Amino acid sequence: MEFGVSTFVTDDGIGPAALGRALEERGFGSLFLAEHTHIPVKRESPWPGGAELPRMYYRTLDPFVALTAAASVTERLRVGTGIALIIQRDPIVLAKETASLDLVSGGRAVLGVGAGWNREEMRNHGTDPATRMRLLRERVLAVKELWTKDEAEFHGEFVDFDPVFSYPKPVQDPHPPVMIGGAGPTTFDRVVEFGDGWMPIYGRGTDVLAGKIAELRERAGRAVPVTVFGVPGKPEAVAELAAAGVDEVLFNLKTEPEGDTLRYLDRLAELV
Template identity: 35%
Template sequence: MRVGLHALGIASGARPEIIRAVAQAAEAHGFSRLWAGEHVVLVDAPVSQYPYSDDGRIAVPADADWLDPLLALSFAAGVTDEIGLATGVLLLPEHNPVVTAKQVATLDVLSAGRLTLGVGIGWSADEFAALGVPFARRGRRTEEHLAVMRTLWREDVATFEGEFTRFRDVRVNPKPVRDRWIPVVMGGNSDRALRRAATVADGWYGFNLSTAKALECVSVLAGHCAEHNRPMEELTVAVALTDASPELLPELASAGVSELVVVDAPPETPNEAGNWVAALAGRWLASTGS
């Protein structure tokens, strides 16, 4: 069982000295990956309900600093050598897939192949409106964007004819480090998200779930894999839990979870941040044998 850390990019975790301290300490203490999420836009009075809390509200204040995850992880890549990097998640339908394919491959090259691309379809109608992207059919747009990006990563000269994106005989470089492939995990806790994880992704990232709900989702994911003749073992399964404790790790591992993601906000100074990571490692990694 791997343990990742979702702590970069927001509020105190948006400051370069804190990113450096957290990233270097997380690598030194054996965390598997550094995760960073995305919102381009937050609003004071949102139309849409946040789907990952009981009250429908996101915990991050609308006026908080929130870094672009690809840029934040690029900075983290530059101050580390081995720890994995993951977007958790990039809101893919809000982006141009051709530009994103290049940006993601660039980060993969700069990090020597350490990137996992976590993607989601998004939940905020306000955000889509501000970006001029239709909120409707964002799930289908996400699936097509993934196909576009994989085509550009794979082919030297690429052509694509889709509903949302069309191009012919284009070159997009660089290519990803690992045989022109970057692992993609699908975020979201709905049945549709789990089905996408089983059919078009390389894994699933469940966010802000109780342990019981996470185990239920893993079972549903396994069912979708069986329905589509895909071995569950092909997928990586990462979960961030609301009630996590080290004692639950064996149960999660036996159910098919490959990574527990600890979600927290770092303290305000680099020294405090380094000590904070060490304390988290003492709690979580001792029980994994890391």
């Protein structure tokens, strides 16, 4: 089993370069960053994590910029989105951003994707919450076409473009892994059809996890990689996930100043 961290990099916590360097020095294998383009002032969508939306949600850096900074000071650390809200991103731009990150990192990019929960936020991007899952599907499929075809085209309900040249191409063959977030009743449909792995949040629909992983892998007919993020830094949590057959644990890292973050990473490293 591999170990990394999932966190929000903001303008008032540890910087992405310092964080990336600290993770690699301590033996962690990956850094996954959350994304919110903005938070609407008038918000009716409930946050799945509780009543009060934490400060970090309002202040996230763009994940691709932050991950590039982390990649530039590391050699082995895999850098991924956990998760990118691709229903709020143009797929042609997203394909270029991810391929560029894969190129500058030497093939270390991972694209974790999801549809999100903040309906007001997605509406500001012109996305209808009622059709966001169909939009998610088409954007992932379109991005993969752009990554893998010299003359890529896509014709769907929401994404439609004639043949285009899109470069750079990713370093990884055939492309960076696309990890599907969520744990809802139709999540496995998406993983099986167009995902390269499953990436649920710890404690949100991850009960009886061993059975769910077995079901997913049986349905897919392949050993689907499973990464769980937002994991508490406790030995019992690690043991639970190892027994369930999880491939990678992403410890939840609070958004704090550099000194506090480094001290906590020292404690986490003892679990690794």
